[in-house]
Amino acid sequence: MFKGSMVAIVTPFKNGKVDEKALEELIEWHIKEGTHAIVPCGTTGEASTLDYEEHYRVIEITVKVVNKRVPVIAGTGSNSTEEAIMIARKAEQLGADGSLSVTPYYNKPTQEGLYRHFKEIADKTGLPMILYNVPGRTSVNMLPETVARLAEHPRIVGIKEATGDMKQVSQIIRLCGSDFAVISGDDFTNLPLLALGGRGFISVTANVCPKDVAELFNSWERGDISRAREIHYKLEPINKAMFIETNPIPVKTALAMMGKIKEEFRLPLCEMSETNKQKLAEVLRSADLIS
Template sequence: MLQGSIVALITPMTGDGQIDYTSLQNLVDYHVRSGTQAIVAVGTTGESSTLDTEEHISVVRHVVKYAAGRIPVIAGTGSNDTAYAIELTQALANSGVVAGLSVTPYYNKPSQEGLYQHFKTVAESSELPLILYNVPGRTGCDLLPQTVARLAEIPNIIGIKEATGSLERLQEIKACCPSDFLLYSGDDGSSCEFMLQGGHGTISVTANVAASQLNTMCQCALAGDREQALAADQPLRALHQALFIDSNPVPIKWACHAVGLVANGQLRLPLVSLAQDKVPELERALESAGVKVGE
């Protein structure tokens, strides 16, 4: 069972927008050193929406190669096109990843039955364990607890990344799903309390740049040590917020470059670099978290 701090890894790029595999290896090594419990490669934060299929599969396979068994890797395998989600899931099923992370179909706005049939069809196309990903703020649809409960009956659907930020939603899912169904926060700002209330971990943007600090918070929260967990989370709170002053992953790519983890903060259109007037807030948040710009 994967618990604790799981990083939603950025996909570093060269100045001309190609995959920067040297920086990618540096990131994997950083997370191994920092105690991160697992890596999600090519999820939303990894710019899955603008990587083509060959790049998507290549990045995941390279992360597995660089991890070399030192840290588990989860692959982003979701799409708003069920057939394409199946293609990605099948292509990565034997790549060395331990699971796929499958986002709710964005833009289409399917019904709850449509969501159920989508995930059921994807899960049944492969033996790869799947983690559902509910992020209605980005996708325009909400995977409700009753539908999650139905999906939890499918043997290789093993958990959910719940990014509504609602602790009430956590309790609703807990009440209707098996006790071994994995519950991950997808909202850094509420992830500490999420784990204190019975969640198993967080799939985190903040972990990209404050990996050891986030791991400490997670370990305290999972141990049920509320005082120490909140104390560890307090310095991170401004960073949790500042990393969303622009669309993810714009701020986190700037931050990873600013602290020397990657060669640059290049993004692919339609995303553009962080506006200069937003830089001071992010710099202050990094400093508060104990992350030094320029290191």
């Protein structure tokens, strides 16, 4: 259902507000460059500092601008099950094609708690759901056996796996079968995950290199493994640079250097250190993304 290069799109800010014009321009650029799906209001979209009105407005703008040309998978997760249900229902009303729901953070639920959380959301909402497992941010790792239980639900169609653990990815694919979409949540694992049977990536790097990230997937799909490998190594320094500081600080800084958005964050995120900004600029120059 969902596959390819799916950008975890940033939320541009200007003078403390969502920069709607910049967001619209980013979306159009992504579609022109071949991005296969747009994912607003995720980690990279700074969803944790958007209020409800802003969150819904970003989804609304994305759906309107995309206009069914590619799928829109809205970030709807929360560490409150009822809140996650509420946001997912609103995303459906706004016209999203799917939802991305992160494992509850701070609560540190058990595996049974994780199962019940996602099952409750899927039971009470209508969108196809992609689970999102990112223990580095949430302090809880959803194990393959739990994912396999959830994969039996007709509305739970895949998982964004951001453990960086190919053994865990392999177990999930084996347990859940070919109909369940396992998606890379770490750009450095994009190609290895495809080799294991994954369906694509929800990508940070696609924010700055949409054409290359899409072409990596397209090359793999048409069986041009050498071309996919070539792009993987081309993107490796950029993938690393996108995490030189906490995401989305580097990617938003990069987009600002490229003239796409303003360099603006919301606390507790802040601008990069000058040393790291210089390192980032060197990588972008080497990739011909800035002059």
